[in-house]
Amino acid sequence: MTTAIHLVKGREKSLRRQHPWVFSGGIQKVKGKPALGETVDVFSADGQWLARGAYSPNSQIRVRIWTFNQDEAIDEAFFIRRIEQARQLRNMLAARDGLTGYRLIAAESDLLPGITIDKYDNFLVCQLLSAGADAQRDNLVAALRHCFPECSIYERSDVSVRKKEGLKQVTGVLHGEEPPARVMIEENGVKIAVDITGGHKTGFYLDQRDSREAAVKYVDGKRVLNCFCYTGGFGLYALKGNASEVINVDVSEPALETARFNAEANGFDLNKAQFVNADVFQLLRDYRDRGEQFDVVIMDPPKFAESKNQLQGACRGYKDINMLAMQILKPGGTLLTYSCSGLMDANLFQKIIADAALDAGRRAQFIERFSQAADHPFDSAYPEGFYLKGFACHVI
Secondary structure: OOOEEEEOOOOOHHHHOOOOEEEHHHEEEEEOOOOOOOEEEEEOOOOOEEEEEEEOOOOOEEEEEEEOOOOOOOOHHHHHHHHHHHHHHHHHHHHHHOOOEEEEEEHHHHOOOOEEEEEEOOEEEEEEOOHHHHHOHHHHHHHHHHHOOOOEEEEEEOOHHHHHHOOOOEEEEEEOOOOOOOEEEEEOOEEEEEOOOOOOOOOOOHHHHHHHHHHHHHOOOOEEEEEOOOOOHHHHHHHHOOOOEEEEEEOOHHHHHHHHHHHHHOOOOHHHEEEEEOOHHHHHHHHHHOOOOEEEEEEOOOOOOOOHHHHHHHHHHHHHHHHHHHHOEEEEEEEEEEEOOOOOOHHHHHHHHHHHHHHHOOOEEEEEEEEOOOOOOOOOOOHHHOOOEEEEEEEO
């Protein structure tokens, strides 16, 4: 008999709206002794069946919901159905945008909580972030092999959030071949090398694809500063858009080496590109103090807020870098600025940029909004899936 979770009276409302989380404070009693990641049925206080999900005794999110269909078992066939459903959207996007790299599964937003899967050419890279995802590894791999028999499967579950779920960090081959040092993908006609085993996240930031393409229209003939460039994504599109000069800045020398490789692989003029190994905060101050000016500054920093208690510090960090960016922009220049912190509300981010403009002694006119690429959807029942926001600002 399946172990069961019974909710506190009134706490079933979110599940009736098909939100996929049950928090520890919403549980009245646990029937049986469910193991880490075990599938459990969830009932309302008056005994009505609500959902079926994965139990995580160490997390504040105590149950992550797999299904709201009482007749649906959580087995290999379940994962095949979910993957094929997600694949329909990605096939359309891949054909439209010329993609050989994209997000296949966006966790809760694709009704597979705690599971992120990116496809890079013929490699599927999995991050299993929850106890339930970890417990279903075998069923998931079998389903991926069924749906993508031509692909090798690699795991990158080397993220600190697993500790909250009572899990260790794990990496390695799940099926097929070990990835090479660089896997080449293509998006919007731009070639990009991905380091699957050692790169950030699963190897690349696929979610900024639409923003990278949108940046092209701002850079023609312009001097561009690309901050936190990683492997050069925005810089490649700036070169594609005929920028007169692109300065790529990152604290990681290996990332810059890949950025240079990517520029060469696309046949771009390397005389127009620089690759600067430096701390962005310090370099911006140095540029300001010596009077350097740019036509376009691209500001795509890593996540500043991992938890609510880090949000105030994140606000200060975002304000600081955007203030410095505006101080080195020529009058009439363009600031392309982004936040990938899910806890950073879009309105709050806009207010931070406005405050940064005041401190910089400049005015910023918001002329375009950005969000995560379409292969990173957010489900109607899961607004938390919206995390990436950005603005194009005309700075005067």
